[in-house]
Amino acid sequence: MISFYEAFLAELAIHRIGNKSQDEFYVLSDQSLHIQDNLLKNLLLQYFLSPYQKVNEIYRFTHPNDDLNLNEVYHFAAAIFEDGSKFHEHSQQLAKYLYEVSGHPKIKSGELYVAYFENVQIEGELLDAIGIFKSETKETYLKVYPEQDGFNLSYEEDAINITKLDKGCLIFNTDKEEGFKVAVIDQTNRSAEAVYWKDEFLKLKVRNDNYNQTNNVLGVYKSFVTEKLDEEFEMTKADKIDLLNKSMKYFKEKESFDLDEFANEVIANEDGIESFKNFKKSYEEEFDTAIPDSFDINTAAVKKQARVFKSIIKLDRNFHIYIHGDKELIEKGFDEDKSMNYYKVYFKEEA
Known part of the structure; x- marks a missing residue:
């Protein structure tokens, strides 16, 4: 969805952000960098x-008061897109604001990078983008170099691994009135203090377009089949796989989703349909994410979910049964003599 084969790093500002609760301060650079070294630019x-x-x-930027201009990161990003000559000035303001929300004692200090990119592709469109990144994890690297008739070793401490971005966001210069398009990375903190990056600093909400609508419905339905159905109905593993296969078939063949049509064609049971609709409603309330009853199906989201829709029955450590078609061709039973379960599979030809 996002590629950078044609991207160009136009400007870069670097600041250091301490932890406010640890009485660490921030350090702001006086000016931004225009990287000339092509190798360094490609590494960045x-x-x-x-x-x-x-x-x-x-995602999109949001604010509790529904006024996007009160979202600090949105405000400064919009100002940079409007007047690039004030890039460094606004990068300093972003650094100050990040420092203000870095109050949790477990938040690590680190460098903040604010970058301006040209020609970053998202969803087939080349756009300018502002990147905000923070490096928190430092590593030690060994360096081997030739010396006289052999080699010697040295090391460098507090270095950055360029294959491990700790935190970042990309703000694309499109859909300004709706809160821009924003992509987020957060690899370091996954506990309580992690919310400061996405929720407190950026204040984001998931973009509610047909990609997320498709992704959410398939995700909710998968959870319903694999987790909820056993509580209310007696279901075999083959029955569950059949329901998952039917749902994927629906989404691959249809151009649009309709809740009633989907429920009748895929679930085809009044009690099951009511249970699924209640499950969907509970999800919407719990995650504060409205899923409309009808929308255009997004094929990219279908492909993503297809990778996690499993159609495999695993039997001890001996056999795997893959079910892709008619579940009526497989029967489950119990052998009294051997005291073991069994499956009987019907087929016409052996491939």
């Missing part, structure tokens, strides 16, 4: 942008 592009090649979720 790899460090900053390559993690986003695997990102599918796209």
